[in-house]
Amino acid sequence: MTYVPLTEAERASMLEALGIRSVDALFDVIPASVRYPEIDLGPALTEMDVTARVEALAAANTPATGVPFFLGAGAYRHFIPSAVGAIMGRSEFSTSYTPYQPEVSQGTLQATFEFQSLICALTGMDVSNASVYDGSTALAEAVLMALRVTGRERVVLSGAVHPHYREVLAAYLKPRSVELTTTDVRLAGAHLAEDDILARVDDRTACCVVSQPTFFGEIRDLAPVVEACKRTGALLIEVYNPTSLGILKSPGAWGADIAVAEGQPLGIPLSFGGPYVGLMSCRRDLVRQMPGRIAGATTDAAGRRGFVLTLQAREQHIRREKATSNICTSETLMALGVTTYLALLGPAGLRDVATASAQWARVAARALSAIPGVDVVTPPPFFHELAVRTPAPAAEVNRRLLDRGIIGGFDVRRSYPGLENVLLLCCTELTREEDVRRLANAMEEIVTEKTAAGAANRGLR
């Protein structure tokens, strides 16, 4: 099915208007040696057939609903009010393009202006763009921005920033001669500890990147790092979790220069990793170095308020190779979802989501800490994620949890080779008492089996 509405008669009349007998004449310009290759994509399926096929593929997946579920690590299972999907599903929003003609794009433009306003309110920052691809590219763009602003070539990165974000940043920085220094995270005694980041921030440093909460869930006092940045003229880039800002001190209040985040927790489905929405906001005086679309308010000749894309002199279609970035999309539809979500929840709702998530994490921490051999290694206080050390490798624990119908945590070992037995668990307002009980029971069984097996092995020796 191609959705081509032309009838044979219409096609014939159009060819006649062009004075050609066959549509092939329009493709004569393509060398005959490469024209019309055989391509096997299988038969053309009807909508009925393709639905059956994709439903079968969907049935082979285990959705995060309906099972005890403790994965977070950058993508979060939160409640999404039905109205969010209803608004995002309005095809006047979803099937429009970038608002190049503002007179007939006020829906998208006003929603974008409202999105920017809400992000500013949430983060305490002066200005926000219309969003970028995701949290990781928001960070990469923020670092590139800091390099432009400061003219410096050194980046100090906390090892407690999401490891995938650090990988993306490294890929974006590859073509440049930038010195990237990353702190180490390891187990020191009862808790995870990070090298002193303050010692690395000097007057050659373009920016210092920290995560609040950290990848391991820890909430930190950012005052010392803010002070170090102010002293050296480095920009502070804070990677935040937007849900946490329902209760936590905002990047603006801390004194961050650029704040970036993954916006997915605010009403966007997990969808196996995307599309999500990168949130990016900054200090007012940096706005002309910020990449991405930005909507602004203005008026028409009759004095009516309206919205346009603005400050476009930063962008690729005007500046070409001198632009702030090559980006020419924002995640507009996802940003609309975020806007709708925040509008529906209001301050009380977002505070409740943050509070309930943090409380459930404490319920889980209490239950897990009671199991001999299992320790929470994220230093307190944490938000809604906690790293847990277990007697067995995390991969094995996850496998055994899955055997019991539980989706466990994130095995941090690939990104932190020293941390073999550490599992990163997440709770949200969707966590249930029953889920925590099943997790704790399963963990206890796993630990007991492991201890028994260990004892048996020692006996054999």
Place this chain on the structure above:
Amino acid sequence: MTEPLLQELSAPGRPTIPISGAPAGAPPLDIPAALLRSELPLPEVGEPEVVRHFTRLSRQNMSIDTTFYPLGSCTMKYNPKVNDAMATLPGMRNIHPLQPLETVQGALELVYELQEALARLTGFDEVSLVGAAGAQGELAGLLMIRAAHEAHGAHGRRRVLIPDSAHGTNPATAAMAGYEVVTLKSDSRGNVDLASLKSLVGEDTAALMITVPSTLGLFDEAMLEVSAIVHEAGAYVYGDGANLNALLGVARPRDLGIDVMHANLHKTFTTPHGGGGPGACGIGATAALAPYLPGPMVARRSDGRFTLDIERPHSIGRLLAFQGHFGMLVRAYTYLRMLGSPGLREVAEAAVLNANYLRQRLISAYQPAYDRWCMHEAVFAGTRSGAARTIDVAKRLLDFGFHPPTIYFPLIVPEALMIEPTETESRATLDAFADALLRIAEEAERDPELLRSAPHDTPVGRLDETTAARNPVLHW
């Protein structure tokens, strides 16, 4: 009527959506006050008014579902509803990117099949689907080219050649990838000027970035020669696949000498544009460049199960936190399975026929940029009479209920109008649109003020963009 802002609809204390909290007996939050915020200035609107607000806003948009939207180079074709239905199945929508692989085999199989289908369609050896948008695909491609040259010890290749008709993302991408941009002239027939290419390509050239068909709506008459010249110099050809729609089933980019290319899923493969995003793209490469593709890609193991292939040692790495815009991949997969082999050429042929038909209908009043058949889009250099500026023609089109074409791009065509009808439009729609444009050309001579004061019938009139940029108001 001016729609109030959310902030203006807010009243302190208005009930919003309640959230079920943690159970009684949950441990209290142990977070010191110094780490907490004291205020959270979000609006309080309530669900009924929130829904009305956004529904009213939606009606201030033109969209594919409401209007013919012939935006050149954007391929605004109909987006099948079944795509959205499939992407929102709970088994697709509610899966976490880091779930154990045995719990997401269906998702992995879908991605794998789409990788394979796009590889067959484009002729490339491998395709990665992790690109967030066309521009990110371009960045991936140039980072791959950079990595390949470095692996071969070719460190002096610091320049990228880009035709003057290229989209702005091409030079911006080349700069992000650390390259110097050299602009190539187009000749009088809209092809890359071969003499200019030969004089500029050399040992310092890393790549040529070329859009096929070009943003002039033309297929380069010497495409094979262009690639051969670039290859001869030891450089790679990057293909911008924004306009792939015209080539479906007609020619494989690989056969045209392209080494690495992105294909926008939100253009050719009917994923909705979302008001300017999310996009998504596949990145295809020849065997020589495929090891550098960004990941994670999906691989099929010998036992038939699917896995995320994260151990590709030469890969340029991750470009997104997770494995691409999966929701868009489900939509593109659904569409591609409906096309099947038989649908490919039908799409390209109808898209090209529609564009040429519009070109023919308009040729009496509008100046075609080039005197030959176009591919998927027809580019004009304003009206023949010169009585109207293109901006005024575009604004007047709004009064007729049509979204205007892309205007003032490509930059090398003065007063450019770039019209891409796509294949999903009927002859009746094309005729109505052509009639409107012909009438506007007449109006331009008879009553030019009518054009200059347009649009007359939209939610707002022409907006003051200069003041918006000079005194930016970026939030409430």
